[in-house]
Amino acid sequence: MKRSTFYLMFVGLILGLIPRTAPLLLAAAKVGEPAPAFTATASDGKTYKLAGYRGKYVILEWHNNGCPYVGKQYNSGNMQKLQKQWTSQGVVWFTVLSSAPGKQGFVTASDENAYLAKMQAAPTAALLDPSGEIGHMYDAKTSPQMVVINPQGVVIYDGAIDDKPTTDLADVPGATNYVSLALEQAMAGKPVATPATRPYGCSVKYSDSSH
């Protein structure tokens, strides 16, 4: 009886600990270090492997269509403009959807395809990550958090989309876009001057999110 209670407590402890510490135990993406490998299914039904894009720059954009900070970028047309600008130069752009089922921003493949068409968005693909696996791998905190990976597979930028942490559309034109800056500098063979910033926005709606 005592022993079984002990085992139950032990198992309970382990079960209780794993979900809380798992995101911290995983090697989270860090600027200057290799980007964690992932394989994901996109809203177009295809499977995308990060490892397949060595030799290209890759952008990861955390997305939640109900977040006002994301709304600021899409309703102003800024995100779509960036997607077109960079993909036309051979950059791979993955929109990552890490909202858990039942949470704000969770979408099915067809929801997302309808959204992409309506917004005239042009990422290479929109990756469905309802388990939050990719999100936790990159320790993504917010939408729209942005990550830039260089052709060698190293993270060269992780953080905010720009330097105006507001929901105000009027702040888009005067903002310094950190993603474009990182790509321009890296493509010119220069070090990225601002490789990490606080990724402002809405918290990513993982399954354990309460806020």
Place this chain on the structure above:
Amino acid sequence: MSWHKPPAIFPWALVLSAAALALCARHAEAAGAPIPHGTLELVAEKQWIAAGHPFNVALHFELEKGWHIYWTNPGDSGEPPRVQWNLPAGITAGDIEWPAPRRLGTASIVDYGYEDAVMLIVPMNAEANLAAQGPAQIAAEVKVLVCREMCIPGKAQVSLTLPVKPQTSPVNAQSADLFAAARKALPRPAPANWKFGLSETNDSFVLTGNLGRRITDAIFFPLAESQVSNAAPQTLVPIATGFRLTLRKSDQLLKPIARLKGVLVLSGERAYSIDVPVGKPVVTSTKGAG
């Protein structure tokens, strides 16, 4: 039924609804301007502005259960309320006095903010030549992000008209309790005989506090973003004369910092402002207060 002959009850209904409307209007006035899932009211501590003296107003936020707004450093997500003052000549606004926040969030994302209700006190200054100008209107446009599972940006216009007199004013009875409670939640300077030190390792800061007694409950809130990891657990080791608190560095911290500023909350209630240089222990004052 014709328009010319309304039923006898009609005049009474009219009177009652007018009375109800009047009550609603009074209530709305007392409850302040609407913001998403809450209200915002601008309140004054005193009955009038004394020309030539400082005075205080406060932004009083009341939120529905479960919703929150943010501290000056919002943590991993969100943003603090932003205030644009519209003040008559001769009156100037100081910075918001931020009460100690709470940690809000989960294992992987932690924000700093306020739930339920909060008073953000703003000190104001009135020039001596104000007296001749009549009542003064203190107005503000406030942008605020209100979040629960989701975030909703809100904007509210609030204002307050106060008489201006040459003599000092008694407190405003309606807001006295609110201001008193708000002051209790403000971080106070750490007592002069407390000593803090901050050392660093590759991935962490270690904050040591010598308070003259064993401390078993302490939380640190960094004033600046991107210095300390918000979501990482803060590991407290009580020691005989105080505590040692390990704070993981933020992944966004790529350059060394000279000082760590923030708010230290002990036992979940008393909040103290601290400002500790990195590297060597510091004495907040050379003379102990007790």
